[in-house]
Amino acid sequence: MSKLCECGCGNLAPLAKWTDKRLGHIKGMPVRFIKGHNSRVSPHGSPGEKNPNWHVDHIKPQSLFNFESPEDVEFKQCWALENLQPMSAKENRKKSNKYRSEI
Ligand SMILES: [Zn+2]
Numbered sequence: 001m002s003k004l005c006e007c008g009c010g011n012l013a014p015l016a017k018w019t020d021k022r023l024g025h026i027k028g029m030p031v032r033f034i035k036g037h038n039s040r041v042s043p044h045g046s047p048g049e050k051n052p053n054w055h056v057d058h059i060k061p062q063s064l065f066n067f068e069s070p071e072d073v074e075f076k077q078c079w080a081l082e083n084l085q086p087m088s089a090k091e092n093r094k095k096s097n098k099y100r101s102e103i
Pocket residue numbers: 005006007008009010011033034037
């Protein structure tokens with residue numbers, strides 16, 4: 001079982017090595033935040049808004065997939081962890097500009 005860090009950075013949260021009620025960790029379960037990441041989270045807004053400088057990037061761009069509903073195989077491939085990577089907003093802009101110029 002794996003889960004992404006709730007700060008929205010797109011990194012995989014590690015499994016808790018012990019139960020810590022204060023931090024909300026349960027032994028063997030993914031922690032909510034990668035160590036140090038919870039301090040970056042403001043109490044307001046959704047995860048995406050908490051880290052405006054970090055985007056989740058599709059390694060293979062979403063536009064190359066063909067899907068109409070979340071049940072489609074291609075939708076699952078598009079959003080599979082293997083196809084996602086954290087990327088700074090700057091890099092993401094660079095990348096999307098590159099794709100635009102290639103079209
Ligand atoms: Zn994080």
